[in-house]
Amino acid sequence: MTGETLASAFEEQRGRLVAVAHRMLGSRADAEDAVQEAWLRLARQDAGTIDNLSGWLTTVVGRVCIDVLRSRKARPEDSFDDEPPELLVLEDSPEEDAVLAESVGLALLVVLDTLGPAERLAFVLHDLFAVPFAEVGEILGKSADAAKMLASRARRKVQGRRPADEPQQRAVVEAFLAAAREGDFDGLLRVLDPDVTWRSETARGVVVRLGSAEVATRAQRGARAVATVRPALVNGKPGVVTWDKRGRLGGVMACTIVDGRIVAIDSVSDPRRLAAMGVTSPEASSSK
Structure with missing residues (x-):
C-alpha cells in the first residue's frame, strides 16, 4: 500500500474515529488530537502487517483515549482550561432509535464523573459503536467476557441516572x-x-x-x-x-x-x- 493510498484509506475512517474519540473524551479538540496520534502511529507502521485497517485504527484510538482518561484521573486539574465547556448534542432520532438516543445523551451527561476509563471505553465502543466485545477486550488487554462485564456495569450506572421526569x-x-x-x-x-x-x-x-x-x-x-x-x-x-x-x-x-x-x-x-x-x-x- 503506497503512502497516498494509506492516507486516503485513513481519511475514509477519520469521521468515525473522531466520533468514537469525542464520545470517549467529551472534547472535540482532544478527539482530533487522539485521531492525529493514530495517524502518526499508522504512518510508522508497516501497512502490510495490518489485516483490518478499521479495527487497527479503532484499537489505537481506543488506547490513546484510555491513556488520556487515566491521565485526567491522576491529574484532574489538567482536564480544565479557559475555554467554555462543550455542548454535546444528540439530535432526536426516529422512534426506532429513541432508546439509543436517550442512552447516548444521558451517558454524555454523566459518564465522565461516574465511569472509570475501562468502563467508559467498553460502554462507548460496544453500546454506541457496536464494536464486538472481543475487540474491546483486546484494546483493554482483557478477555471478551471481562469487557462485557465492564460494559454491563457502565450501562447499569448510566440507566440508574436516567431522570424519571x-x-x-x-x-x-x-x-x-x-x-x-x-x-x-x-x-x-x-x-x-x-x-x-x-x-x-x-x-x-x-x-x-x-x-x-x-x-x-x-x-x-x-x-x-x-x-x-x-x-x-x-x-x-x-x-x-x-x-x-x-x-x-x-x-x-x-x-x-x-x-x-x-x-x-x-x-x-x-x-x-x-x-x-x-x-x-x-x-x-x-x-x-
Missing part, C-alpha cells in the same frame, strides 16, 4: 418554544422561573440575561429568525437545535428544569463553536 421536562421545553413562536408573553412567563438565567455564547462574547421578563422578550425576538427546530439532548438535558430561513445552523440550546419551570438556559450561536459540533443539516436530520 424526562417526558415532562421535554413538554416544558415544547411549551416554551410554542409560546415564543406565537408571541405569547404570558405563556412564556408560565414556564419560566422568575429568576431564570439565560447564558448565550455569541460571536461577540457571552451575553447573560436575568429574569423571566427579559428572557421572555428575547425568546420572542429570536423566534422570528428561526425556520426549523429539532428537539435534541444537549449535555443530557432537553434542548433544541435551530436553523434559519436559509438553512444555516442558527443555534443550540439546553434547558435546566426544576419543578416544571425553566431555571436556566445555555445556548450557543457563535458560528465557530457551532461548526465544531458536527450537527447535521435539518434535511439530513429529518431523513434519518
